[in-house]
Amino acid sequence: MLLRLGSRGSRLALTQAEAAADLLRAALGDVDVALVPITTAGDRDRSRPFGEIGARGVFVKEIEEALLAGRIDVAVHSAKDMTSTDTDGLAVAAYLAREDPRDALCGADGVRAGMRVGTASARR
Numbered sequence: 001m002l003l004r005l006g007s008r009g010s011r012l013a014l015t016q017a018e019a020a021a022d023l024l025r026a027a028l029g030d031v032d033v034a035l036v037p038i039t040t041a042g043d044r045d046r047s048r049p050f051g052e053i054g055a056r057g058v059f060v061k062e063i064e065e066a067l068l069a070g071r072i073d074v075a076v077h078s079a080k081d082m083t084s085t086d087t088d089g090l091a092v093a094a095y096l097a098r099e100d101p102r103d104a105l106c107g108a109d110g111v112r113a114g115m116r117v118g119t120a121s122a123r124r
Helices: 011-028 061-069
Strands: 002-008 032-038
16 A cells, blocks of 8 residues: 655655654555655745745645645644644644754753743744
8 A cells, every 4th residue: 555645845844754654654564655745835935924925824735735635645744834723624633752842942051041032933
């Protein structure tokens, strides 16, 4: 059996998708998992803020459309890219175990009271 697993084509997305594919192979036994990289509007347009690119899900819309059209069987998303509402006909079925969230702190050995923490991400 072939299971087509859709994901963004970024290095992080493909790493997460491969981790999910390994878990699916272990759980399902005799299944071939093929990664299907999908380019999203957020991948194509790096010059404008996300809110100007699309009204919703600039990193998930094309992947959801591929699921609904039957071009892929399952998808893996980074939780940071997910929208806050579900898409009709689709469901979040599982989550990978969370990695240590502290790996994203740069320039300091820890967070201290009164410390300023900045990010370039509008979502954070």
